[in-house]
Amino acid sequence: MAVTTKPGSMLLLEELFAQEDPRFLAEIVAFRQPAETTKQGQGKHTWELPKRRGPFAATRLGALGEKWARDTRPWARHMLLRWIDETAGGAPGQRPLVKHVFKSAEAAGDAEVIAAFLVAFDRLFRYSLKRARRWDWQTSTTREVAILTRTKTPGADPVRAPIFSSHTRAHLRRRALRFFRVMGRRDPAAFRRWVFDALARYDDAHVGKPEDLVASWSLMQLLHHGSDAIALSPRRTTIVHGRSLKDLRPSPLHPEAWRDLDALLSLLVRARSLYVRRQVAAFLEQEMKSELESLSITTLRPLLACPHADVIELASRLFANARGIESLSMSEWDALLAIDHPALTATLATSMRAHVSPSRVDLATCARWACASAAPIAELGLAWAKDKGVKDAAALETALPIVQAPVGTVRGEALEWLMPLVIGIGETRHLRDLLDSRFDDVRARALDVLAGTVRFRDEPELWAALAETPHPDARERLITHLEARSSALAPQSLRHVWATTLLAVHRGSRAKRAALRQIAARIAQGEHEADALLPLLAITLRSVRETERRGAIVALVRSAIASPTVRDAVRVHVPSLVIE
DSSP states (O other): OOOOOSOOOHHHHHHHHHTTOTTHHHHHHHOOOOOOEEEEEETTEEEEEEOOOOTTOOOHHHHHHHHHHHOOOHHHHHHHHHHHHHHTTTSTTOHHHHHHHHHHHHHHTOHHHHHHHHHHHHTTOEEEEEEEEEEETTTTEEEEEEEEEEEOOOOSOTTTSOOOOHHHHHHHHHHHHHHHHHHHHHOHHHHHHHHHHHHHHOBHHHHSSHHHHHHOHHHHHHHHTTOSSEEEOSSOEEEOTTOOGGGOOOOOSSGGGGOOHHHHHHHHHHOBOHHHHHHHHHHHHHHOHHHHHTOBHHHHHHHHTOSOHHHHHHHHHHHTTOBTGGGOOHHHHHHHHTSOOHHHHHHHHHHHHHHOOGGGSOHHHHHHHHTOSSHHHHHHHHHHHHHHOOOSHHHHHHHGGGGGOSSHHHHHHHHHHHHHHHHHHOOHHHHHHHHTOSSHHHHHHHHHHHHHOHHHHTOHHHHHHHHTOSOHHHHHHHHHHHHHHHTTSOTTSHHHHHHHHHHHHHHTOTHHHHHHHHHHHHHHHOGGGHHHHHHHHHHHHTTSOHHHHHHHHHHHHHHHHHOHHHHHHHHHHOTTSOOO
């Protein structure tokens, strides 16, 4: 969001606020109060200094902030929370607005706004990690140490766009935390609700590095108030000598208020910070282990559907012992299988073997599972598909996609199982699909079947599929096969036309024009061959130049005008050629 240093218009802000205009947020972030200055000195030797005002003097911007904090409109509340999350206290010129909104929310007991401020105030302190060398007088050696240095808050001219001093920033976050500390003593349920809401607002972009964690004083207070690895003074977080951040374990503020399993699981799903999620999971396993291990499948389902991989991993460990797993429907199992996580897929495969009868699953579902990218699920689908067996061409078509499975071991086993069935009861289109496979091993096996099976070897439909394949190995096998077969076929046969034409296309010789004329003439002489020859003509037309293409198209159009049968075949096989 762009920030300008030019003064804004309070009249415009108030008008946008009243009309719920979406431009209000950008305008209030860019707003700057005109500087109030006083002159000092006499004559030529004069200078301007900022006019001193009381720290809580009412201003028009502050008055708007108080009005904003009290406004009950959903739009106003949404804009207020967005402004706090994005800029509160960290943008120049926002000081009056932050103070008046915060004090108004504090006076009204508005825990939602105070929770948002608590997270925002933690971002006002940033540290950078630097390396330095220090002399150790005891060992007379130099050692390298890491030093945390505070990063200055970026801002503009302190007269025209003042920001909070470090003392004020520390005071603000202490004051926000004090609100919840008092709430925890008076109303643990409300404390749990709003503190968990604050924890869910922390983001990896703000607490993703160790130095950011140390700077987040409120977060450390909430999660590690009783920890012996850190010392929490009123202004900063200090690592105890000889300890590190790896020693931190969950020891939260008001721990008795945290013991609510549903609220903790909800926080796991909502939290945007990996550090927060890990500390919540550690608290669950540390303090509520028995409740955690006896969860129902209904309670686990939101965790399994969570976008965070660490939460799915935790739920995967609990899934096998979850109550109600045996009553899951096949649609629910399907929804779980759609979650792509390594830890979960292995658990799901084991649980399905234990709780699902193969009779509940049809062959099509088994084939779909066998084509999954997760090996445990793919192996389960293949095993159950083989148990069901393939007895006819319809069942073969249902099971054949398994040979295109992304898991190599499953694909290899499926080839050994299904390719003999393709030779025995399969149709031409089944082998054609395999010849176009993106996997080298499937294409190689299909090419071997094409060359070694009599009923497939001279099938023009398969030659056409190979003629347009993008795979070099398939094209090479096509040319070799055609060269061997074209001399053995009768010149007047339809297969001979196919073979010679496709050889001309792939060799790039001048025979292309002759092949085009030959195909067009045969279509004109016998309309019963149109369906067989038009796919070949479409292939050849795409491989010749415009001048070579015209003669064949003219002959084809004449045949289509003369014969309705040819016209219908053209619409099917050459849809790009429109004949009115």
